Amino acid sequence: MTKISSMNDLVGPLFGAAAFQMLHAGVELGLFPLLSEKGELGDEEIGAALELSDRSTRILLLGVTSLGLTEVSDGRYRNADLLNGMFADGSWEIFADIVEFEARLVYLPLSDLVESLRTNSNTGLARFPGPGDDLYHRLPASPELEALFYRCMRSWSRLSNPVLVAKADLTGLHSVLDIGGGDGVNAIALARENPGVQFTVVDLPGALEIARGKVEEAGLSDRIDTLALDIFNDLYPSGHDGVLFANQLVIWSGEDNVHLLRRAYDALPEGGRAMVFNVMSDDAGDGPLYSALDNAYFATLTAPRSRIYPWSSYEEWLREAGFGAVHRAPGDTWTPHGVISGVKGAD
Template sequence: MTAKSPLTKDDLVGILFGAGAFQMLHAGCELGLFRLLRRRPALSPSQVAKELGLHARPVQILLLGTTALGLTARTDGRYRNGELVEELFQEGTWDIIEDLAEFQQKVTGPAALDFVASLRQNTNVGLRHIPGDGDDLYRRLTGHPQLSQLFYRCMKSWSTLSNPILVENADLSGVGNVLDVGGGDGVNSIALAMANPGVAFTVFDLPGTAAIAQHKIRLQGLSDRVGVVEGDMFADPFPTGHDCLLFANQLVIWSPEENRSLLRKAYEALPDGGRVLIFSAMSDDTGDGPLYAALDNVYFATLPTGNSMIYHWAQYEEWLAEAGFCEVVRLPGKTWTPHGLIAARKRMPSAPGGVK
């Protein structure tokens, strides 16, 4: 593994003023700067001000920030998008970046102010910013329809970035029915169903979320192969008749004890030889990265539940082994997000002579 370079004072500036860096990105998205420069590159500050409806002072502040960060570039006094921003537009992922910036601003940002309190109290203190009943984000979202729509729209954007890793690595050969435990709005089942036409899926989640999933499944014309069952994964039995259980971006939400319980429950629900798939952002077993996972833990520490965090690969593997699973395989992704898949199988009963 390549050794990390020592922290420099310039690096420290990026950390100390990291909130300001994000605000420059968010402002450029919200005000339409990057889309403007996509349509009309090489604009002067006065032209940018006119197009965005801003005064000269705010435009000077904005362009200084975005250019210092490399989000925009300046040549002969005129501005264009930076190379990475243009690349994201060209590959069709800029919409996703805008969604993620909105999520950070409206959901993660307010809760992040309670990061220290969340660490001290060992619970999701930031949840106080979303009034309602329940001690986790998902139950509270049911009382906030607009925020819920934003949440699931942004979750879809995150899934669009990471789902290619899930689809590429999820081996469903020989699988007939997949139970998507805590499947949310169905985004993962939909993606897998499109890639595996011979496999049926069931999204299992809370009533409010299940209704959103049903709507999105209908829009994709997959109601014949992707069903929805309402229920609580902890309180209710898993629906029967499935030979593969999927936990996609799910176990990251719960405590180690709760995850052990869910995996034992999965083991009991599966037939002999059945599979379990765990898909999530992962942190390195070495405990020093990747940076995406490290910083994303601010969200997990302050909002979803009192026990959420991005776990090491080895932690999932340990829990799977404790539950009785075998043939555990680690399948990391190859993109800039730290997502990966862990697959395992329920042990087959031993035959006479010790043959399995």
């Protein structure tokens, strides 16, 4: 929980939009990759390399340096150690995708948060053309944004995949149904770490077309299938002893989530396991900050009733759907992801 104890503490919330835009500018204009390559540069060298005027260069450098993204000494600028670490370990590409996702898909709809809260609906969706009352059904009307969405969703998944792989217990399972599995990134990661398990990725046709290419590229076509179906109305296929909802149950209402979990329960054999992987909020209702701020995206854009839920909600829903032996497995990274699971036929 973040405490506000002085007016200075209000600077971040008050100018948060500007803070993000400074970060976005540094990414989009190529400042951080430039400094990663060159080590350190003066302002004139930076302006020339980025083709910016002196005024623009100074505004950008003051912004990113005040935020701690870059450092300056003797008039020469360099990336913060954290950013240099991202370039060194290969995670910069993931981070840059996330920044682009926030800038191009999320930023403008966030300005509709007040109206979304007043009307209890995803008012920001009106900024996207097409039919349907959720983002996923409207994206096909904007092919460029749809491609960006799935590319960035893959980066979001790559960011959180270490938690999923570490915390999803597939011991004893033979075949897992990956509900809303998108382009297959989660199934691919889990298949690599669990060589004895088969997977079936379930999603909309557009996502599955991408998934099949990713699965083939990963050399896992013999272990990962795809299946297009309506996850709310079509029967889930039998023959699976695990069902995974990865980053899926944040999209729907509590009632919808119980419905989906019951469908999983009906499809599973005795001893079968349902696993839910999401960003979680704390039961106390005071954080973490990541979940609190990310919730604005779910409030304004994703679907009419989407939100980040506390751990206790998933516990209640799993039990209401019939599962027992409910188990929490929080992650231990900077993102508040975790896995909560239940077993059919267990007390």
